[in-house]
Amino acid sequence: MTSSQEARNWLRALPKCELHLHLEGTVTPETLVILSARHDSEPLTLEDARALYQYKDFRHFLSTFKLICDRLLTPDDYALIAHKLMRNLAMQGVVHAEVYISCGNIxxxxxxxxLEDVMTAVEGAVTGFEVQTGVPPPSMMWIVDATRQWGTGPVQKVFCHAAKLKDRFTSVVGVGVGGDEAAGPVGTFREAYRAARKAGLRLTAHAGEATGPVQGPLEIRTALxxxxxxxxxxxxxxHDEDLMTLLAQNQVPVEINVTSNVLTGCCPSSQDHPLPKFFEKGIRCVLCSDDPAMFGSWCLDEYVLVHETLGFSLQDMKTLASNSVTASFLEQDKKESILKKIRQHDIPVE
Ligand SMILES: [Zn+2]
Structure with a gap:
C-alpha cells in the first residue's frame, strides 16, 4: 500500500464483525446533545458535550459514561442511538455486530x-434503517450485559431477564458481565451463568482486563x-504461558480492545499491547472497539492502528477479520458467506 489512506480504504472494504462494543459507549457528543435537549432543563451545548469526552482520569471517564446512561430514558432514546450506531458500523465495513446493552443499568x-419496550424500539430501528437511509444495515445481535460489582443477586436478575428477552427477540443471543472485576470475580456468578446456558444463551465475560498478573489469569481460567x-x-x-497455550489450543476467541486498554490505563501504550504475542501464539484474536465514541476509536480505526503501528500485514488483517466471523454467534451458512468475501478481498500487488 503506498499511502495510509489506501490502506484505510482497503481495511474499510474488508468485511468484518464487531463483537465487543457497548451500545451506551457508542453515543457521540453530537448525539448526547440531542438526548440532553430531550431531557435536561438546561440542555448541553456541543461544546459542553465535547468537554465531557476529554477525560482527566478513569473516574472522569466513568462519570461521563453514567451521564450518558442517565440521558437514555425512553425506548425512543435507545432507538436513536441504535440507528446512529448502525450508520457508523456500515461506514466502517462492519457487516455484523454483537452489541452489549447494559440491562443491569436499566x-x-x-x-x-x-426492557421489552427498549428491545422493541431497538429492533424497530434495525428494521427501519434501510427504509430511512437506503443502506442495508449490518446484521445486529444483542448481548445482555450485567454489572458485576453490584453483586450476584442483580447479575442473576439481569440474566433471568435475558432469558425472557431471548424467547421474544431472536436478536438477543447472549449474556455477559462487565465493570469492576476485582469487586465481582467471575466465579461468583457461576450459578447465573449455568442458568443462562441452560436457557440457550451464549456466554461471554470481561475477564483479565484490569485485574493484573496474579488475579487476571485466574479470572480467565475460571471463566473458561x-x-x-x-x-x-x-x-x-x-503473564501466563500455559494459559496462552490453552486459549490457542481451544481456539477461544479473545476480544481485543487496544485503544480502550491504553486509555483506561490497563496497558501502558499500544506498543506494549500483548496482541502480537497472542496472535503469534495462535490465539483467536478479534479486534473490537469497546466504547468507540468515548475512546475516539471505532472498529475500523482499531484495524488501521494494528496494521500501521503493530506490524500486522494485510494478510494478518484478513486473518483477524476471519477470526471476527468465526468467533461470532452467527449461523454457519452466514459465517461461510462472509468468510468467502474476505477470501476474495484481494491484497494489492505493490
Ligand atoms: Zn467492554
Whole structure:
C-alpha cells in the first residue's frame, strides 16, 4: 500500500464483525446533545458535550459514561442511538455486530423503563434503517450485559431477564458481565451463568482486563471452566504461558480492545499491547472497539492502528477479520458467506 489512506480504504472494504462494543459507549457528543435537549432543563451545548469526552482520569471517564446512561430514558432514546450506531458500523465495513446493552443499568436506575419496550424500539430501528437511509444495515445481535460489582443477586436478575428477552427477540443471543472485576470475580456468578446456558444463551465475560498478573489469569481460567465462550479483553493472559497455550489450543476467541486498554490505563501504550504475542501464539484474536465514541476509536480505526503501528500485514488483517466471523454467534451458512468475501478481498500487488 503506498499511502495510509489506501490502506484505510482497503481495511474499510474488508468485511468484518464487531463483537465487543457497548451500545451506551457508542453515543457521540453530537448525539448526547440531542438526548440532553430531550431531557435536561438546561440542555448541553456541543461544546459542553465535547468537554465531557476529554477525560482527566478513569473516574472522569466513568462519570461521563453514567451521564450518558442517565440521558437514555425512553425506548425512543435507545432507538436513536441504535440507528446512529448502525450508520457508523456500515461506514466502517462492519457487516455484523454483537452489541452489549447494559440491562443491569436499566434495571438498577430506570425501573420504570421496560426492557421489552427498549428491545422493541431497538429492533424497530434495525428494521427501519434501510427504509430511512437506503443502506442495508449490518446484521445486529444483542448481548445482555450485567454489572458485576453490584453483586450476584442483580447479575442473576439481569440474566433471568435475558432469558425472557431471548424467547421474544431472536436478536438477543447472549449474556455477559462487565465493570469492576476485582469487586465481582467471575466465579461468583457461576450459578447465573449455568442458568443462562441452560436457557440457550451464549456466554461471554470481561475477564483479565484490569485485574493484573496474579488475579487476571485466574479470572480467565475460571471463566473458561464456566464454559464462557468468548473472553473480553483477556489482557492478563500475557503473564501466563500455559494459559496462552490453552486459549490457542481451544481456539477461544479473545476480544481485543487496544485503544480502550491504553486509555483506561490497563496497558501502558499500544506498543506494549500483548496482541502480537497472542496472535503469534495462535490465539483467536478479534479486534473490537469497546466504547468507540468515548475512546475516539471505532472498529475500523482499531484495524488501521494494528496494521500501521503493530506490524500486522494485510494478510494478518484478513486473518483477524476471519477470526471476527468465526468467533461470532452467527449461523454457519452466514459465517461461510462472509468468510468467502474476505477470501476474495484481494491484497494489492505493490
Ligand atoms: Zn467492554
Amino acid at each position: 434495571l438498577r436506575w430506570k425501573p420504570e423503563l421496560s 471452566e464456566m464454559d464462557v465462550e468468548r473472553i473480553g479483553h483477556g489482557l492478563a493472559a500475557q
